Amino acid sequence: NHLSEHGAVSSKAGKLNPKSDGQHLSVHQEHAKGAALRLSVKTNGVLGHVGCRWAYHVDRAMAFSVLLLAATLVQVSSSDVSGLGTPALQIGRDGQAWGFVLGVDRTNGTVWARSASTSAIEFVGEASDVINQCVQALPYPGGGTIFLRSGVYTLASPVVIDRSSVEIRGENSGGDLFFTSDSFYNGFRNKTATVLVAVNIDAIQIGNGEVCRTPNPQGRFFNNGTRCLVLGVSLRDLGITGMADSSDAPLPDVNYTSGAGIRVQKADTIRIDNVDVRRKEHGVMLGQVFDHFEYDHVIDVLTINNLYLGYNLYGLWETGWVSNVRIRNIFGYENQRSLIHAETKYDWLVDGVMSQADGNSGIAETDAVLYITTRQDVTIRHVTIASNLNEKGSAAVPLVYIGLGLAGSPSTGEWYRGHVKMDTLTLFGTNADAIKVVGTGFLDIRNLHAGGTGDQAFYGGPATITERCVNAAGPDTDVTVSGGFCHSHLTDIPGASREAAMYNVSKVSDVRNVSPVGLLPAPFSESQTLGVPATIGLGGSTAVPTVGTCYVVRGVDILLGVSGGTAVVVELRDGDHQLVFGGLSNLAPTAIPVGWNVCFPTFETPPTVRVGGS
Numbered sequence: 001n002h003l004s005e006h007g008a009v010s011s012k013a014g015k016l017n018p019k020s021d022g023q024h025l026s027v028h029q030e031h032a033k034g035a036a037l038r039l040s041v042k043t044n045g046v047l048g049h050v051g052c053r054w055a056y057h058v059d060r061a062m063a064f065s066v067l068l069l070a071a072t073l074v075q076v077s078s079s080d081v082s083g084l085g086t087p088a089l090q091i092g093r094d095g096q097a098w099g100f101v102l103g104v105d106r107t108n109g110t111v112w113a114r115s116a117s118t119s120a121i122e123f124v125g126e127a128s129d130v131i132n133q134c135v136q137a138l139p140y141p142g143g144g145t146i147f148l149r150s151g152v153y154t155l156a157s158p159v160v161i162d163r164s165s166v167e168i169r170g171e172n173s174g175g176d177l178f179f180t181s182d183s184f185y186n187g188f189r190n191k192t193a194t195v196l197v198a199v200n201i202d203a204i205q206i207g208n209g210e211v212c213r214t215p216n217p218q219g220r221f222f223n224n225g226t227r228c229l230v231l232g233v234s235l236r237d238l239g240i241t242g243m244a245d246s247s248d249a250p251l252p253d254v255n256y257t258s259g260a261g262i263r264v265q266k267a268d269t270i271r272i273d274n275v276d277v278r279r280k281e282h283g284v285m286l287g288q289v290f291d292h293f294e295y296d297h298v299i300d301v302l303t304i305n306n307l308y309l310g311y312n313l314y315g316l317w318e319t320g321w322v323s324n325v326r327i328r329n330i331f332g333y334e335n336q337r338s339l340i341h342a343e344t345k346y347d348w349l350v351d352g353v354m355s356q357a358d359g360n361s362g363i364a365e366t367d368a369v370l371y372i373t374t375r376q377d378v379t380i381r382h383v384t385i386a387s388n389l390n391e392k393g394s395a396a397v398p399l400v401y402i403g404l405g406l407a408g409s410p411s412t413g414e415w416y417r418g419h420v421k422m423d424t425l426t427l428f429g430t431n432a433d434a435i436k437v438v439g440t441g442f443l444d445i446r447n448l449h450a451g452g453t454g455d456q457a458f459y460g461g462p463a464t465i466t467e468r469c470v471n472a473a474g475p476d477t478d479v480t481v482s483g484g485f486c487h488s489h490l491t492d493i494p495g496a497s498r499e500a501a502m503y504n505v506s507k508v509s510d511v512r513n514v515s516p517v518g519l520l521p522a523p524f525s526e527s528q529t530l531g532v533p534a535t536i537g538l539g540g541s542t543a544v545p546t547v548g549t550c551y552v553v554r555g556v557d558i559l560l561g562v563s564g565g566t567a568v569v570v571e572l573r574d575g576d577h578q579l580v581f582g583g584l585s586n587l588a589p590t591a592i593p594v595g596w597n598v599c600f601p602t603f604e605t606p607p608t609v610r611v612g613g614s
Helices: 002-006 127-137
Strands: 008-011 024-030 040-042 047-056 061-070 099-104 111-115 121-125 144-148 151-154 159-161 166-169 194-197 204-207 222-224 227-241 257-265 267-278 280-287 299-310 314-319 322-333 340-343 348-356 370-374 377-386 400-404 406-409 413-428 435-450 470-486 507-512 533-535 541-543 549-552 558-563 569-573 579-584 587-592 597-602 608-613
Touching: 099 127, 099 151, 111 127, 121 127, 127 144, 127 151, 127 159, 159 166, 204 227, 204 267, 227 257, 257 267, 257 299, 280 299, 299 314, 314 322, 322 340, 340 348, 348 370, 370 377, 370 413, 400 413, 569 587
Parallel strands: 099 144, 144 166, 151 194, 159 204, 166 227, 194 227, 204 257, 227 267, 257 280, 267 299, 280 314, 299 322, 314 340, 322 348, 340 370, 348 377, 370 400, 377 413, 400 435, 413 435, 435 470, 470 507, 533 549
Antiparallel strands: 024 061, 047 061, 099 111, 111 121, 222 227, 267 280, 406 413, 541 608, 549 597, 558 587, 558 608, 569 579, 569 597
């Protein structure tokens, strides 16, 4: 009707005679095979939405169906039904649009689904029933899109995506996380267009938890031996909450309901974009749910872009066999424990983490705001964690916990060991370590900014780090730190060295407020057998060695001299414990690189060792 009054529909053949049913404007034009076709829509008004469907027919005709929704039109009936119109959806080889458009009656919550190919209403009823019927009605092979127009969809049971090539898409997402519990800014109302309400249930389940079935029924599972994988699922522009909106007083920060916003298991090539999850036990849960063989819970090739997590018990939780993961831009606020808890296998990239006030109810190190374990490679960069764990009286929970492990087999031995690369981190506010590293493997940190320059309030609590900026707790952690700033309260204790902020770190360079000159314990470290390194620490004092002991240089290069004693034999060995110099009775002040060993195989009376930091 808007077109009839204010515009025209035309093709190269000239102006066409449109037919209108009140919502759709349809035209039909015969063209020769291979003709260049163009449809133009012209109006004098402001367009709110234009969607086109092109349907190819065997008689060489092209049928155009054009929907126009003027920006000034907000409803079509007194029942205030949301979800007008059909956007441009995927066009199949059979000439049909594959998918459904859903709307919800705001007065009673009834949901209807309109076919994108016929425009007929196919399903009407409770939200989860209608969405699940749409999932099962999508064609195979091919799949399609289920488009949820703006509104609140209250789920009685989970939405189950147990077949491949399915997209569920809403209208916009990513409301303000930070003030949803304030009295003047309550709930998700007016901030997220398409919202799924899932009270004490999972909102969306992707994958299959059943035993694999052969033959492959209706294309729902990719059957590969014992692994049943759902392929090619996409979630976009959705809001998910565990608690319905209310006009009552704002909810306490700690209120949530059981279940996950999104649960993924036995799936491959999954994409999650612009999704907001609040007040669930787990915002997103990946991988193993029960204690089964981990290969049965594989997730491979997962991308997450722009994920907003607030007021959940855990933000993103992962366990099992989940690999080849790319996460970009994850925002967390008031998640009670970890924002990311990931027991990864290999090949993860986490790029862009903004965390505020997460982890305040943590009770163990496994509740660190960022908890990452790996037996291969993980890259983490562009992270800001502004917590107030040192104000809440919480347990000693670090901001970042890295667990490094070995991969291998009894027959072939070690294959590889965990290697984590971290770059550009800003960490504030904990009564424990900023970063704690355990296990066997490597951690390289660049551009670390940990702690504040004073006790100012910051993001709701002090910015201070009570314990260490980096704690390489071992037993075989090789950690390097390059660039940045560190302020630990350990260094504020009278007589303490600034080395205390970096414990057992293999190499430190260009970190402000971390002095390369520390205290040299006397004796240097506990005695160990020849060839087994102990720790010499950073220098600036004098002590005597223990016979039959090697000391590995840690932290920074040192200047070391050995003099005095009787029948002294000194050896210098490199990082692989290969002999560089041996049989020395004394050693003039010499620069010893990080990782090298100073050994004292024998002496009758001990020499004096003088050490200074470089």
